[in-house]
Amino acid sequence: MEQKAFVSLILASMLAATLHADQSQNDSPTSNEPSTPSLESTSKDAPSTPTMLNPVSAFAKKNAKLDSLNRNTYTLDKSQITDKGYNQSTNIFQYMPFVGLNDTGLGSNIDLRSQGARANTSVQVLINGVPSNMLDSSHGVTPISTLSPNTIESIEILPGGGAVMYGNGTRGGVVSITTQKRYEKPFFSAGASYGNIITSTGNNINADAKFGTKLRSGTRSPIYVSLGAAYIHQGGPRQGDLTQGAQANGSFVIDFGDRASLDFSLDYFGGSIKTSPNNSFQITPNPSKNDRDKAGYGSLHNTQHRVDASLGLVAHLSERSKLDVRTFFHLNRIDYVDSTTNLALYMNAFNNVSANQNGSFFDDKKAGVIAKYDLHHDKGRFIAGLESIYNRGERAMNQHIFWQGDPVSMMGQQVSKYDHTMKIPFQGSKWSNAAFAIEKYDFTKRFSLTGGARYEWAYYDIDVAYDSTIAMTMGNRPMQIPTTAKGSLQDSLHNYALELTPSYAYSDSGALYLKYEKGFFSPSPNSLLKRDGRSYTATNLKKEEYHTIEAGIKDFFGDFLSLSLSAFYTLTTNEFYTIGNAHSLGGVSYNNYDFTQRAGVEAFSQQFFFNDVLHFSESFTYVDARILQDNGSKTNRAIPYTSSYKATLGASLSLGRHWNLWTQHSFFGAQKDIVGGNIPAYSLSDIGVETNYGGFSLSAGVRNVFDTFYYSYYNSDKSDPIAGYGFLIGAGRTLFVQGRYEF
Template identity: 30%
Template sequence: MKKIILLLGILNTLVVANEISLDKSTITSTTGFTENISKENKNVIIIGKEDISKKEYHNLEEVLNNTPNVMVQQTYFGPIVDLRGNGERAISRVKVLVDGIAINPIDDSMGTLPINTIPLNNIERIEVIPGGGAVLNGSGTAGGVVNIITKSTEKKDYFSLNYGNSSYQTNQTSLSTGYNVTDKLYVYGGFSHLNGKGYRQKDSKENNSFNGGFEYQLTSNQKIRFQGSNFKENNDTSTSILKTELAKERKKAGYLVESNSSRKSYSLEYELKATDNLVFLTTLYTQKFKRNFTEHSKMDEYKMDKIGKMPFSLVGYNLPVKMLGSFDEDTKGIKLKSKYSYDKGNLILGYEYSKTNLKRTSDIFTNGKFFPAISKVNNKLMGINADIHIDILNDVYKENNSLFGLNKYNLSDNLSLITGLRYEHSKLGGNRVNNTYVDTSFMPTIKSNKNINSTDTENNFAGEIGLSYSYSDTGTVFTRYERGFISPMPGQITDKTQNGIYVPNNLKSETSDNFEVGVRDFVGNTYLSWTIFTSFTEDEITLIQGNTHNPATKWWSYKNLGKTRRLGTEILAEQYLGNLTLTQGITLINTKITKGEYKGDKVPLAPESKITLKALYQFNDNINAGLSFNYVGKSTIREYNKNDKSFVTNISSYHFTDLTIQYKFNENFIINAGINNIFNNKYNFSETKNYAIPAPERNYYIGGTISF
């Protein structure tokens, strides 16, 4: 029988061509339990393990970057996933889960999403739900949810060994296996290793990842599942550099950033089927993420409240600076959920507790000459020797207690009503210490010691109501409204001035009203998913920074924007034309600040569009080739100048095209090869008015996989 790729939100669920049936496809991210996807009232994108295996991806970041409707922002601390135009705040507005457990940090300055710590060979599928999810997942879901489902949920016997080589002397090896030891005991494990250079000068990376676990059937109605992972990485990269320098030499390094990081995560799940209609799930989890880094830069000037401005950049002299930093985040939590199925639907009730402690330190030090305006001898500038130490400690926390309920009621065989409510109580705060010491040859040591203790409590509610109507065996139309919220991160409730002083800012929680209507169906040989959405956010949080290229002297302010509005559409279509499969993914977003100080501006760093076009041709049973084109639209960014006046910079759009070829020797041995950015387009991962971090030019890869 002929097989086709059936997209249920995205690309790959294989079914028999003449037996199109959405009823066989499931998703877990919308309720936390396995649900039928055909009657969901949300736009759903699924990335299967088959998609991941078709290309020699190095990490999850590359997979998501090549996915329709998903945008990935780059920082030198790591990637940030964006859905539906959340821009600079995507790290706190798009929740990323691993088997239902959130991995978002509580810090958005040095924090990052540790998605690249998850081995690709351990991923069964990725579920992407743009727009909402607050009832089930709480704060930070205004943009949507990305849930990474590991192979530990599948209980299949398998073995996979992969080796790949790519540009910049990069080598990657991975191994994963799972085995049903007995009828009751299933074990799995995996290992991956990557090492190589990077696109820019002085870039290098090496990481190792281990994962494993087991599932044991205690009785006919009880089972437990344990899983753990351990990731370690050494990474050398560099900061952004002047765009004028990039124009001369794209691979030129900025200030060197050397880092090592580790992430450990463990979870234990207990499932009890009390009756045929009632299921209880209890999940205990802990996550630890650590990063130590050394960052080199130059200090052009430094302001201190006791002595004012200390310039270093006169007569072309910039003082070398070194910053030693650490980031140590520890999260513990518990999830209690139950699902009760009745004649007309099902009811989900739950409680969730989590507490995250974060210690973030930085020690900035330099010594050399500075040039105060008064030090003139014979009309010549005289440098004065000085030693400067700036010690910063942030010891903060966030604690959440939540209750939630989600009910799905079948009004008829084809029409379902979904309602939900969540209450979340948050405590956040901590201690921030900033000590500055200046030693000179002509005056006693100058000290500035600042210590701020800040605490806050937030009480927030989320709600959802929606309808899903199946008008045919393959077609569903749906609509939904969600009231969501985002409580501040503990690091956001203070600002840093140009003088290096932390001050409270009275930041508020933001609330959002999200609306969407959509349809998914097969029309002839075409699968189509089309969603129109809009959201209105009150008190949206934004970050404005000054001197962004230089961490030693950077300052910032968190503000509530007043009101913002997002209006957009997501279209996903795929045509099956014999051996040729065509895919089109289009996201168009219009963002606007409608009230407040920056009324009329666009939401910062929110691209106006994402367009993905793909073609896959199956030449024969052994060979297929694919071409993919990705376009990311223009955006804006707001910055501070030296006078603390903000201004807007326009960020250009960019695009890249990749070619993949796969040769299948047999069912057990596959080779992948390809060219990324085949047209050698020059674009930037990130940029401000004067500085940027460049993306790689044309590069190549080849790899092979043995599996049983």
């Protein structure tokens, strides 16, 4: 009993850090057409991006090709977002082909090609053209949930690669989210939506408005302006879960004749997030639908602020060439306002144990400049670029656990008071500098070859400290147990990427391609140091590199069928992985798998009937993601938190000029968690109706029609009851309605 009481107190002390991690469950993105290039182009007059998901056959036929750099891209436009009445931006990705959402306990990250727990560092997310992944990989959740769905103009997906153009962390692919566009004439839009989770207590309310216009028309220097605002009220399926916030954005573009343009965009989110820790299997060993609305064992409250700003100048050096230079700034900060928790679950010998982390925070800042030269020549296209990005990540855990009560026996003494304070400030910066070049050469009208290379140098500067003091009253004698440690590291890494893609256009609408890409991962500062008792030492991780081979075809048959199919194989050497975190019983450890593989296929098709009155779309993704060799020993384990397949099915039916019926379905394969526990497969289905009269539109429907039970987070590691051994249940059947007005 004495040892159990002492261990219970230590466990409770470590739990506060877990609450620190649980608090970082929010995200956010955005982007801007005039100031942020799409995955395909680098300015407004570059060739258009293939929009394989647009349900208009003539448009799809025109764009159902590889882009001008032989890359396989997929696009979701604004109408396909607003028509579905999404209340949360994360819901959009549940139904997108090839895209998954991965939650390892801290919030959802976008996943492509089964990156699993590495999704936050192996899928690059661009918000207004700015990389928005957090530098802190251990707590990093890309802030997509701070973005109101109705502010999104488009989402572009580049599955599996892009290392030459986009650099570090693109093994899974690149996602670009855009929120702004040019308006040639006055435009106004306003809307409101409401969603009710029938099976629990959560309600969602969104409201937004946007205005855009063109000023100084008829002159050689017109100005394009847009302003927008949104209110977000997101209730979760659990009692007490509520995110409230406001988003504001704006942009302007000035054209100086035909020779140059200057653009600026700004997007801001400020909000309050109230939630609780992940549910524990210790309390609910066999979760069911009846447990959806149960809050975690505690109460957490934080605030979040995000700023994305970009300033760019595009100079047309000739009719075929231009120079695009832009600077940007990104901020994502989470502050702990009131995080007081009862820890009795982990301290069976004590009652009324309180812990708070007030004053703790996460802060991620990014500033940089990117310059691109783009030349369309007689035989193809050439792009060269330079970029310099400085990223600084800070976090501080200020934890205080306090208990005082009737004496209990511990270590042969009667303990009547326990007071544990812990302060762990961390500062890590990464300054990345890169040069790259890509050439697409058309040997004939049918055959082209794209090749490129990138060199990247990253400099690291890290400072971390650990200060812990345990004060106890044993009998009538007070005692203290202090522990301190400090560490610092300066280091630099050199990496390079290569790409080679031949493509053959066998018809006006169809093309075959074969791609090879060599990419890399440049680690986050937090993974370069580890604490060993009273000192910090370097983790000495090996350099991670990957090699991808991909073959694919895209075509449009007649006016009714589009089809894309690709197969890929990615071999990664020295893939980084982490066991536990700073709050786990055994601490945190970093290591490399010798070899991992991801082999799979991606298929997408659309069919249009009766002059697009009836429209179907289907997609299927299969990925075999596994560890081939670990620490010199061959193995065949599945990479944790990777689903073997995802399939989507959608259909829409136009009823006259004003009504449209639609349905969408997603099927997700089973997964393994960190200790090999089974996360069951599940499917989600939505149905809805939309009507349009003039500038008014109304959408209504039901999400998760069949009230499917599924886990959005799952960890069955019994050896880690604080940082692991928990779960979150996804939302049940939900009604939604949305009204909009545009002119």
